[in-house]
Amino acid sequence: MIGLTSKQIAAEIEAFSARLTQGSRTLSRLGDIESGVSPRDAIYQEDKLTLYRYQPRVENPHPVPLLIVYALVNRPYMMDLQEDRSMIRGLLNAGLDVYLIDWGYPDASDRTLTLADYIYRYMDRCVDILSERHGVDTINLLGVCQGGALSLCFAALYPEKIRNLVTMVTPVDFNTPDNILSHLIRYIDVDLLVDTFGNLPGQMLNFAFLSLSPFRLAGQKYVDLTDVFDDIQALKNFLRMEKWIFDSPDQAGEAFRQFAKDFFQQNKLIKGEVVIGDQRVDLHEVAMPVLNVYATQDHLVPPAASKALADCCGSQDYSEFSFQGGHIGIYVSARAQREVPPAIAKWLLAR
Amino acid sequence: MTEQTSTSGPSTFDAGLALKQARAYLAFGEQIRQFTDRMSETINDQTDKGEALHPYFAEIKAAITRSAENPNINPELAQFWLLIAETWCETAASLGMGTEAISDELRQSEAWRSYQSTQSEYLSLLEGAARDALDRMEQRLNELANTGKTITSLRELYNLWVDCNEETYGQMLRKPTYAAINGQLINSLLRCYQRQDTSS
Numbered sequence: 001m002i003g004l005t006s007k008q009i010a011a012e013i014e015a016f017s018a019r020l021t022q023g024s025r026t027l028s029r030l031g032d033i034e035s036g037v038s039p040r041d042a043i044y045q046e047d048k049l050t051l052y053r054y055q056p057r058v059e060n061p062h063p064v065p066l067l068i069v070y071a072l073v074n075r076p077y078m079m080d081l082q083e084d085r086s087m088i089r090g091l092l093n094a095g096l097d098v099y100l101i102d103w104g105y106p107d108a109s110d111r112t113l114t115l116a117d118y119i120y121r122y123m124d125r126c127v128d129i130l131s132e133r134h135g136v137d138t139i140n141l142l143g144v145c146q147g148g149a150l151s152l153c154f155a156a157l158y159p160e161k162i163r164n165l166v167t168m169v170t171p172v173d174f175n176t177p178d179n180i181l182s183h184l185i186r187y188i189d190v191d192l193l194v195d196t197f198g199n200l201p202g203q204m205l206n207f208a209f210l211s212l213s214p215f216r217l218a219g220q221k222y223v224d225l226t227d228v229f230d231d232i233q234a235l236k237n238f239l240r241m242e243k244w245i246f247d248s249p250d251q252a253g254e255a256f257r258q259f260a261k262d263f264f265q266q267n268k269l270i271k272g273e274v275v276i277g278d279q280r281v282d283l284h285e286v287a288m289p290v291l292n293v294y295a296t297q298d299h300l301v302p303p304a305a306s307k308a309l310a311d312c313c314g315s316q317d318y319s320e321f322s323f324q325g326g327h328i329g330i331y332v333s334a335r336a337q338r339e340v341p342p343a344i345a346k347w348l349l350a351r
Numbered sequence: 352m353t354e355q356t357s358t359s360g361p362s363t364f365d366a367g368l369a370l371k372q373a374r375a376y377l378a379f380g381e382q383i384r385q386f387t388d389r390m391s392e393t394i395n396d397q398t399d400k401g402e403a404l405h406p407y408f409a410e411i412k413a414a415i416t417r418s419a420e421n422p423n424i425n426p427e428l429a430q431f432w433l434l435i436a437e438t439w440c441e442t443a444a445s446l447g448m449g450t451e452a453i454s455d456e457l458r459q460s461e462a463w464r465s466y467q468s469t470q471s472e473y474l475s476l477l478e479g480a481a482r483d484a485l486d487r488m489e490q491r492l493n494e495l496a497n498t499g500k501t502i503t504s505l506r507e508l509y510n511l512w513v514d515c516n517e518e519t520y521g522q523m524l525r526k527p528t529y530a531a532i533n534g535q536l537i538n539s540l541l542r543c544y545q546r547q548d549t550s551s
Contacts, residue, residue, distance in 0.1 A: 003501030004508070009384040012505045013377055020373050183525065187534025189541070196541045197446075204537075207442040211533075212524070214435035215516045222372035223509065 023229035033239045036077040038088050044129050048104030051126050054088055061097035064163055065130045065139050068100040071146035075247045076102055078331050085332040090341025101126055106252040111198040113252040116277035123154050127161050138163035140348055145169050153276055156285040164351050166344055168293040169327055171301045173308035175267040182264050190260040194253045202248030270312055289317035291347045298327040380505050408489045412482045432481035436474055443540055462546040466539040472532050476523055483519040488512055
């Protein structure tokens with residue numbers, strides 16, 4: 001039971017207060033927090049989009065470029081957070097030539113952007129630029145989370161342009177019983193939301209994610225922070241992650257409307273009923289080799305939501321990679337650095 | 352053109368949020384300290400500790416119910432279980448729908464009344480989850496007592512409290528009732544926006 005005395009508690013409270021005081025001093029002399037550590041060059045820009053090439057880390061990188069398509073939600077520097085937590089660094093070290101689409105921060109002028117704009121215009125342009133730049137007909141595509149769903153659409157609509165497809169923590173079946181986001185969005189009037197705000201405000205996304213685990217994410221985490229107040233490196237790591245968590249771009253209104261209604265509420269992707277522009281997305285057209293990477297403890301994209309791809313894509317060369325961890329751990333945990341980039345690279349280099 | 356690593360100062364960190372939670376933890380400690388003081392007065396070696404603990408948990412649960420009706424009655428206690436409701440209000444305020452910012456016309460409208468009413472339903476759900484968490488915590492402490500284990504630090508007790516709240520909150524979150532009320536909460540707030548826009 002509770003073996004605590006009033007005196008012990010008072011001492012613990014006093015020690016905690018002292019750490020808080022020390023922490024505010026440490027914070028004030030912490031200096032800049034770097035996020036995004038691998039050198040990269042912007043090779044193309046259009047509207048808010050920037051296409052980056054990461055500087056290769058081997059003399060002769062693989063001739064087929066790898067394009068990473070991150071989600072529209074949150075910022076892609078999660079893939080390259082810090083020296084010892086960088087999925088991109090791992091892919092570069094394995095000899096891949098890595099590019100990434102940074103969607104930027106949509107503003108009011110982007111409210112009419114649709115998924116068709118993102119796929120037919122932005123993604124297609126980036127893919128063509130890379131094909132031309134490298135003198136190849138097809139490139140490798142790695143879609144992350146929502147970016148994976150967009151990549152599946154792209155690969156189904158333009159199978160001739162994609163050599164290999166890697167999907168990472170990507171929802172395909174949005175109606176699995178354990179899909180908490182689909183459960184929560186079910187009763188939200190998406191039309192009212194988009195018609196009211198134009199773009200979906202990033203603050204609402206922050207609230208949605210915090211509300212999944214408020215006692216840990218908005219409470220305990222900050223209490224635990226006092227334990228690392230005397231460790232500059234650990235404190236910087238915390239702040240870097242904290243910055244990423246709250247760095248939520250607004251979502252272009254029309255694209256959000258379609259994604260929320262067609263993917264989340266009506267689960268049309270797996271049913272083959274998503275229509276982008278005037279073309280239906282048939283996942284059976286995804287006939288290129290596919291590596292589906294999912295996380296066993298993913299609370300946002302449950303494994304079943306990702307693994308559904310096995311039964312609905314047209315690839316004869318479909319593989320899965322199961323990572324023992326969660327939706328964030330798959331990017332930043334020490335184990336992820338050891339396991340995920342080498343597995344992706346090995347799979348790609350063999351094809 | 353090679354891009355340099357992007358940087359940001361520690362000022363981007365919401366120190367206010369962290370400090371608020373640290374203060375909440377201190378308040379938690381103070382409540383537990385008072386609680387252990389009173390426990391030590393009433394418990395002796397022959398007392399069944401599980402039974403002795405029960406009235407205190409019942410008392411906290413009653414206090415939660417009172418703080419649901421008026422968070423100012425026991426703000427230290429209210430700030431624990433109202434955490435997410437407060438975050439929701441801050442989100443609404445950051446979007447221009449704080450209670451101070453709304454027009455009198457909106458305040459008197461059906462849209463605002465509907466939003467307030469949904470907020471009450473939302474709070475009731477949170478209150479239920481918070482009370483369930485206390486039941487769970489009491490049960491866990493009794494289980495610990497039966498195995499002869501004891502909690503020996505305030506942090507350990509706080510972590511147990513967090514675990515219990517996450518469990519009961521998570522169960523609530525997955526119920527259709529919660530999804531419906533959460534949806535209504537957002538939809539009713541949006542109708543307030545539309546009303547405010549129309550009248551401005």
